[in-house]
Amino acid sequence: MTHLAIIGGGGFRIPLIVHALTTSHRTLRLSRLTLIDVDDDRLAAMRAIVTDQLRSSPHLDLELTTTNDLAAGLIGADVIFVAVRPGGVEGRVIDELTALEHDFLGQETVGVAGMAYALRTIPVARKFAATIADVAPDAWTINFTNPAGVITQAMREHLGPRVVGICDTPIALLRRARAALDLAPATSGSFDYLGLNHLGWLRSLVVDGTDRLPELLSDEARLGTLEEAQLMGTQWISRVGALPNEYLFYYYRHREALAAISASETRGQFLAAQQHHFYELCTHEEHPYELWNRTRAARDASYMAEGRAPEDRYARETAEIEQGGYQEVALDAMTAFLHDEPATMILNVGNTDTPDGAPVIPGLPNDAVIEVGCHVDTGGAHPWPIAPARGDMLALMLAIKECDALLLSATKHGDYELAARAFGTHPLVDSVDAADALLTAYCERIPAIREALSYPHPLP
Template structure:
């Protein structure tokens, strides 16, 4: 019996993560075929990653046939799982997402603020087309979306594409579990966090270790300035007042919203001294691909962890494993709310703990939003809906509304300046938008 996984964005430096995850789980997830897919601009990287992946599989001794191609439709034939990890416009587009806002005194980041909005605008048409292909070529396949902004993209696909077997994944909740385990000096498998919120804006409501409540102990440790951020986010720590007042475990991305001035000052300083994060990642990727080309390399290199994608393979592969084996275990993913958070619409996509089975993800009820975050989560979800509307319509006013209602912009004139500059900078990747600048 065949089991086929298609990785779209296969030339990504992240791909060795997912290959490693598939190899490690092969006894329970007996994958027979992996196809890596990319576009013409990524064919050289695809070749390098494909050859490294083959060496990894050869070393493992697992009977997995791996190929790579630029023909997405051909690759999708017979797929059981399709993992998506694309970056429309590449790191050059990300650099513009960061550089343009920073030049005007706003947060410049790839999934938050103005940059995150435009990453969504570039990505939505491509992902909609991809979902259409999946629906017609391999309609029973599960689409596992790692493409950022993961929550927005997942909600777009679930609400507006023909394909409904879509689950979004993010490594942040997994990272939070692992970091919490380090704080408590226990294994990650012993830690459970009750998550509430949306992608990149999710909070930890309760922490348990082997069923015992350790929430207060973790929060107290966090007040001591312990770092539990991924490689791509510099930790600024949290004040005792913030932790004591909210009584919630923040995620690393909350720094952008609750420490905006400090983060902006830090980012502008780093920007002036070393360029954008995207430009730094380009240098890191250059060194990674030099490593990948070593014919003697047959493992995922340790250096990949600096890329910020640690635990990606565990998240994506664990999800596929649980669906395939109908495990009915608990994992944190992005899917329809379905009443798990009664304050939010039934069809809003949230990031939450779910029971994973052959039928997909079933959210576990987490109760109402704590009053301290209710308003800001409402705002963020309403903002996401505006981004989706604009990303689909290509209407200038829709895009302006998304920009001005983003809490990291929220500036009447600044919103127009950012919108116009970013529309011009990314025009080659925004087919849905008209030429007008408003």
């Protein structure tokens, strides 16, 4: 039987994982679920919600435990999910608003706000990975924590290929492309997806020996049904010659994204208000799972609202909301790792996690974490060979991975100057002076960043 431990067990999305567990067709054989969190109040709230949720699944004989002791909670774990937010959603609000005050994009995983999130999260992720390596060295670790690419890379310092990062956006892109071509979800075939977390492209979709992607790219009506086209425009996607991950909206339409975010509350502000209200009500609810479901619906409808017209900002497609998310991806990986049910997935893995150690994406560093298609089995995640990266795609990936490398070194050595280089050279930064002023502001406002970088100046 299987023991699943979740670091960040008081997080809002835990019931999504439990729902996937209770409705899964997979051979999970799960016997124990341990929720681990340092926030005792949120942990108690989530225990109440999950307990209420499990009442409707009496067939699932699951032992639920909660703890704030990391090492104790990991003992005996076969699989570990890591889904944390150091500093809470309040930290995200500071990340985003501080960036906007300095005329930079305020988005959780992209640009300077994403780097701020990474700076306060990388040291925590390293501590988690070290503890896992000590207490549960044979466990598989699946990282949900954003920014997923650089956080997974930090955890690999201790765990190597036994940690992978997951995101649902690539597989959702693939699902939407198939639907636009009127292909059944389970249609056999192959695909070529290349990129980093929140920065990638679907470059081919082969069915019965024919690449159907050019057909989709040339059909404006069908292409226009995709969320990615609604964000970035059918003309631009046709010019790119590939379907971009939805997060490339922030690169390809940076001005429009910045203007939209600046004109309304940030995603972090929305979630902070919503979650404060939710957790406050939760302890008084007779059926907290119903409250959670209502709150989740509003949360999902507002996802990437800045990419839609004002009148549609909180009207995301119902069908898109109801599709399986990252929890489904995680369970596919978990089942493949543990129960010899191989899967084809898009995961965050090492660039040289190949039989001969050759890089999957030549031109990127060997230790880079990339997001590509993989075969997954009890031996791990095995990225398959893909076509070479086109120059514009490689240049953008290389710039981001250089920033990641600088952030990793900066947090390892407590070096403000390395972090300042990362901020100054990011593709979405247009002024090194403004970037330096922003990083100084982050150090002054966020103790975790100040500590991570051994900030050398006295506070005002």
